[in-house]
Amino acid sequence: MLDLLKIALRNLLRYKRRTLLTASLVSIGVVFVLVFISVSASFKHMMIGQITDSFLGHIQIHRKGYVASIDNLPLTLGLNPKAFAKVEKALNEMPEIEAYSKRIKFGGMFSNFMETTNIRLNGVYPDDEIKTSPLLLSRITQGEKSLQPGDIILPELLAKGMKVKVGDTVVVIATNRDGSVNGKQFLVSGILESATGPGGRDGYIHFEDAQEVLRMETMEISEIAIRLKDFTKLHSVFADLKESLGAELNQQGKPAFELHTWEKLSPFYNIAKMIDLMTFFVKLMLMAIVLISIMNVMVMAVYERIREIGTIAAIGTLPGKIMAMFLVEGLSLGVFGAVVGNVLGVVIIFLLDAAHLTFEFGRQKGLLLSLNMPLQDVFLISTIVITISALASLHPAYKASRMNAIDALRHV
Amino acid sequence: MSLIAARDLSKTYRMGETEVEALKQVNVEIETSSFVSFVGPSGSGKTTLLNLMGCLDKPTSGVLTVDDTDVSKLDTRMAAAFRGRTIGFIFQDFNLMPVLTVYENVAYPLVLVQKTGARERKQRVLDLLDAVGMADQRDKYPYQISGGQKQRVAIARALVTHPKLVLADEPTANLDHKTAYRVIDIMKRIKNELGTTFIFSTHDQKIVGEAEIIYTLEDGELVKGGVK
Numbered sequence A: 001m002l003d004l005l006k007i008a009l010r011n012l013l014r015y016k017r018r019t020l021l022t023a024s025l026v027s028i029g030v031v032f033v034l035v036f037i038s039v040s041a042s043f044k045h046m047m048i049g050q051i052t053d054s055f056l057g058h059i060q061i062h063r064k065g066y067v068a069s070i071d072n073l074p075l076t077l078g079l080n081p082k083a084f085a086k087v088e089k090a091l092n093e094m095p096e097i098e099a100y101s102k103r104i105k106f107g108g109m110f111s112n113f114m115e116t117t118n119i120r121l122n123g124v125y126p127d128d129e130i131k132t133s134p135l136l137l138s139r140i141t142q143g144e145k146s147l148q149p150g151d152i153i154l155p156e157l158l159a160k161g162m163k164v165k166v167g168d169t170v171v172v173i174a175t176n177r178d179g180s181v182n183g184k185q186f187l188v189s190g191i192l193e194s195a196t197g198p199g200g201r202d203g204y205i206h207f208e209d210a211q212e213v214l215r216m217e218t219m220e221i222s223e224i225a226i227r228l229k230d231f232t233k234l235h236s237v238f239a240d241l242k243e244s245l246g247a248e249l250n251q252q253g254k255p256a257f258e259l260h261t262w263e264k265l266s267p268f269y270n271i272a273k274m275i276d277l278m279t280f281f282v283k284l285m286l287m288a289i290v291l292i293s294i295m296n297v298m299v300m301a302v303y304e305r306i307r308e309i310g311t312i313a314a315i316g317t318l319p320g321k322i323m324a325m326f327l328v329e330g331l332s333l334g335v336f337g338a339v340v341g342n343v344l345g346v347v348i349i350f351l352l353d354a355a356h357l358t359f360e361f362g363r364q365k366g367l368l369l370s371l372n373m374p375l376q377d378v379f380l381i382s383t384i385v386i387t388i389s390a391l392a393s394l395h396p397a398y399k400a401s402r403m404n405a406i407d408a409l410r411h412v
Numbered sequence B: 001m002s003l004i005a006a007r008d009l010s011k012t013y014r015m016g017e018t019e020v021e022a023l024k025q026v027n028v029e030i031e032t033s034s035f036v037s038f039v040g041p042s043g044s045g046k047t048t049l050l051n052l053m054g055c056l057d058k059p060t061s062g063v064l065t066v067d068d069t070d071v072s073k074l075d076t077r078m079a080a081a082f083r084g085r086t087i088g089f090i091f092q093d094f095n096l097m098p099v100l101t102v103y104e105n106v107a108y109p110l111v112l113v114q115k116t117g118a119r120e121r122k123q124r125v126l127d128l129l130d131a132v133g134m135a136d137q138r139d140k141y142p143y144q145i146s147g148g149q150k151q152r153v154a155i156a157r158a159l160v161t162h163p164k165l166v167l168a169d170e171p172t173a174n175l176d177h178k179t180a181y182r183v184i185d186i187m188k189r190i191k192n193e194l195g196t197t198f199i200f201s202t203h204d205q206k207i208v209g210e211a212e213i214i215y216t217l218e219d220g221e222l223v224k225g226g227v228k
């Protein structure tokens, strides 16, 4: 058998060291990109999971204007029962929604009878809240993993600072929307580990207790957190929800609700976006490495073989065939580098995964990095590398095919 | 009808200001199945003439037909195709592909220039390797064989497509005397067997004696020539 591929491979083997060096460079690039993509993607997914599953939910609904002043937890921007009924109806009609939890969020004073400090609290129905934020229970490090009326779950930093333990009695004092102050005693039932992001250091009480502290005659919901069955459908579900609820107007004829995905609510989204950007640049770098190294080798290959090119051109090899000969050579180099790089990369990812790497983010410790095989990326990177190798060989191959046979034969 | 006919064939090289008249009004006809040699000192225009006959270059003026084809009318691609069909080349430096074995070098034109069925290809390659006495070295690479052996392989490669014409520019210049005679001898024998036209150039007066028709070039002019 004698064909273009065979000639190309033999020519590559002719300069073993150079071929090996170039292929290694491509392979190392591929390994680096693959491992980087895999680690950054799993970090990203894990952090998003942590944030959404700890307290944020995937989507949140508020009364229009709430998020703009979310830092001061306004009590005047709640959803009344009529508005909530509309949201509830819309949510119940969507099979993609796993669970939702209504929350009363408010800031107040917290006292252990000796000292007083500020506290931010969520009044929730525990069953709904746990379905919506499944990691909540695991964040309770001490005490009971439940929440009864009259109980309070305290964030650990606050409990530590105020020297409060599970079983202690504490007082929460809050000013309601009309300005009158009210207080209520609570039994500390659990201590909550901090989570990353806003809301990660809030305490929890029962929904009805919140209503009582704030002396609400009818319920006024600050926030509805929503969890989807399938996180990947986030944007389509969000669009549907927005369509069904965005049309609701209040008495002033303005939109009644505002809807946000986690992306608009957590600063981690910017980190996630930056990771995506970095991934893009790493891929770009790989392209540059492949382009430069393969082009370099192919330019050399053509230059070294000018007399051979002259010979085969003289004996009647058509320009297209000569071009194909060099294209196949550059392509083979790229394919070899891509295959070796991908195999190595997958092995390294497998080993890293088996090593059960953990890391810390903010105050969260021991987060387990679980790497999945980036099959899609393997495919994408292979395509990139092979395409770029072809592009890199194109110009040298073209020049080889256009050579004048006599000049090439005379070349020393 | 002759295989090659040159009428007032001239070739002028232009290098900036200076012009070199490499061939001046050459008239020559070469019949099919002849064994022709062009002799002359270095710089007399032998290579230039053979390049024109080989459709590797175009004349500055005059007419050159090879196998009834007006060479100056061929574009690059057509010329390559024409060469692949009609002409075999033997080079001074043998010019075998270093990454191919002896067998593969001879087979090359039947794979990448012409398309020949596998069985016929094998038959032709083995026959020619036999004819040049290289069959037992078929799996060696060019760096493993001597210059004379390389040139014998090159002869087989030039003939494997059954061309009408074989052009050899100083095929023996890099060979010792004994080997040179052997190579010319093989060419002559194959010419007698296959009826291929052979044209070779040389500046070696002793080798010239082997040719049937000898033309002498001097400063680009055909000064003397004809059947011995």
Ligand SMILES: Nc1ncnc2c1ncn2[C@@H]1O[C@H](COP(=O)(O)OP(=O)(O)O)[C@@H](O)[C@H]1O
Pocket: B013, B014, B015, B020, B021, B022, B040, B041, B042, B043, B044, B045, B046, B047, B048, B049
């Ligand atoms: N490409 C070229 N450019 C300029 N001059 C050339 C070129 N090729 C050959 N010549 C000149 O043409 C003349 C004939 O050269 P050539 O055909 O190579 O002679 P020979 O093969 O008999 O030695 C010489 O004077 C040589 O210098």
Ligand SMILES: [Mg+2]
Pocket: B046, B047, B048, B169, B170
């Ligand atoms: Mg010469």
